[in-house]
Amino acid sequence: MTIKEERYEIRFSGSGGQGIVLAAILLAEAAGIGDGNHVCQTQSYGPEARGGACQADVVLSKKPIDYPRAMKLDLLLAMNQASCDNYFPDLRPEGLLLVDAGLVDQVPTSRAVAIPFSQIAEKQLGQKLVANMVALGAVAQLTGIVSPKALESALMARAPKGTEEMNRRAFQAGIKAAQKVDLASLPPTVTPQEEEV
Amino acid sequence: MTIKEERYEIRFSGSGGQGIVLAAILLAEAAGIGDGNHVCQTQSYGPEARGGACQADVVLSKKPIDYPRAMKLDLLLAMNQASCDNYFPDLRPEGLLLVDAGLVDQVPTSRAVAIPFSQIAEKQLGQKLVANMVALGAVAQLTGIVSPKALESALMARAPKGTEEMNRRAFQAGIKAAQKVDLASLPPTVTPQEEEV
Numbered sequence: 001m002t003i004k005e006e007r008y009e010i011r012f013s014g015s016g017g018q019g020i021v022l023a024a025i026l027l028a029e030a031a032g033i034g035d036g037n038h039v040c041q042t043q044s045y046g047p048e049a050r051g052g053a054c055q056a057d058v059v060l061s062k063k064p065i066d067y068p069r070a071m072k073l074d075l076l077l078a079m080n081q082a083s084c085d086n087y088f089p090d091l092r093p094e095g096l097l098l099v100d101a102g103l104v105d106q107v108p109t110s111r112a113v114a115i116p117f118s119q120i121a122e123k124q125l126g127q128k129l130v131a132n133m134v135a136l137g138a139v140a141q142l143t144g145i146v147s148p149k150a151l152e153s154a155l156m157a158r159a160p161k162g163t164e165e166m167n168r169r170a171f172q173a174g175i176k177a178a179q180k181v182d183l184a185s186l187p188p189t190v191t192p193q194e195e196e197v
Numbered sequence: 198m199t200i201k202e203e204r205y206e207i208r209f210s211g212s213g214g215q216g217i218v219l220a221a222i223l224l225a226e227a228a229g230i231g232d233g234n235h236v237c238q239t240q241s242y243g244p245e246a247r248g249g250a251c252q253a254d255v256v257l258s259k260k261p262i263d264y265p266r267a268m269k270l271d272l273l274l275a276m277n278q279a280s281c282d283n284y285f286p287d288l289r290p291e292g293l294l295l296v297d298a299g300l301v302d303q304v305p306t307s308r309a310v311a312i313p314f315s316q317i318a319e320k321q322l323g324q325k326l327v328a329n330m331v332a333l334g335a336v337a338q339l340t341g342i343v344s345p346k347a348l349e350s351a352l353m354a355r356a357p358k359g360t361e362e363m364n365r366r367a368f369q370a371g372i373k374a375a376q377k378v379d380l381a382s383l384p385p386t387v388t389p390q391e392e393e394v
Contacts, residue, residue, distance in 0.1 A: 029242055065241070
């Protein structure tokens with residue numbers, strides 16, 4: 001799959017222990033295999049991680065990537081309120097906010113998709129820990145920048161032995177949940193329109 | 198632990214499947230926790246990964262990191278010949294080359310440390326796959342930029358269930374092997390000195 005834009009930026013964010021970094025690595029690996037895109041994946045630790053929020057960026061480009069960090073996000077996945085608040089300003093106007101509906105109460109824009117990743121993981125898979133894979137499925141479906149098949153292969157290769165099937169099902173559940181979303185019904189930009197009087 | 202230099206750059210390199218990315222993430226996590234350093238961790242996929250070589254960078258800095266990619270390496274770990282050849286030119290003059298003695302035959306500088314990571318993993322741990330953790334122990338010991346204790350904690354948190362003890366022993370074996378190295382006996386720069394006539 002080839003991206004349409006010159007540069008496409010995704011940020012995965014949440015708390016430590018939610019598998020944010022792994023989700024970003026899987027997307028980067030899948031997108032970097034056999035599709036002609038340049039892909040860079042970055043994370044920061046230490047004082048740079050604002051407010052305890054965990055962040056992992058994936059940048060895709062048709063051309064070699066000069067600056068590997070995300071600057072103007074096309075998609076922000078926020079798995080908790082703190083990371084939603086921290087990184088929302090980094091979305092570009094036509095970017096899309098994707099949140100865990102159960103963990104983010106206050107969504108700062110109407111150009112947002114809220115899916116209960118953790119709840120789906122817990123109820124359908126019996127394991128809250130795979131919420132990251134549910135979210136990854138949704139990211140794949142909503143962005144269309146990587147083939148679900150390539151992503152599933154990357155997932156199978158990296159999943160700890162014995163957890164492959166659960167992770168695969170979580171990923172599929174995320175795709176399914178995102179298929180119900182009608183992106184066309186959302187406002188075109190993340191910044192609120194001026195209200196008519 | 199605080200680094201002495203303004204910026205310290207490490208590249209982990211080798212083949213896909215050697216656990217290069219995981220080793221880099223563990224180092225970055227450990228170095229980014231509670232030591233006041235800024236840490237950035239990056240990998241590239243797609244056409245950017247030269248010659249099938251797999252690369253993962255860790256940059257540490259006292260100041261916020263403006264450019265997260267490694268440019269002038271302080272340490273290059275090469276787990277195969279291709280990555281040694283590809284990335285050796287990226288070492289800064291006083292940088293150090295660290296190679297898997299069993300997988301890299303042609304070492305392009307005398308300022309190099311060769312340790313048989315894969316052989317140690319296979320003979321001492323019975324599992325070649327943990328060569329990355331042997332190498333990580335050696336990196337920690339040789340650079341001194343991260344406390345082995347913090348690194349072991351990061352490792353325990355990320356190791357797949359049931360493999361913790363084997364990974365911990367592999368890491369310790371790497372520290373031990375590197376303790377035998379006398380860095381002071383190496384030439385001061387990676388570029389050959391002009392021969393005296």
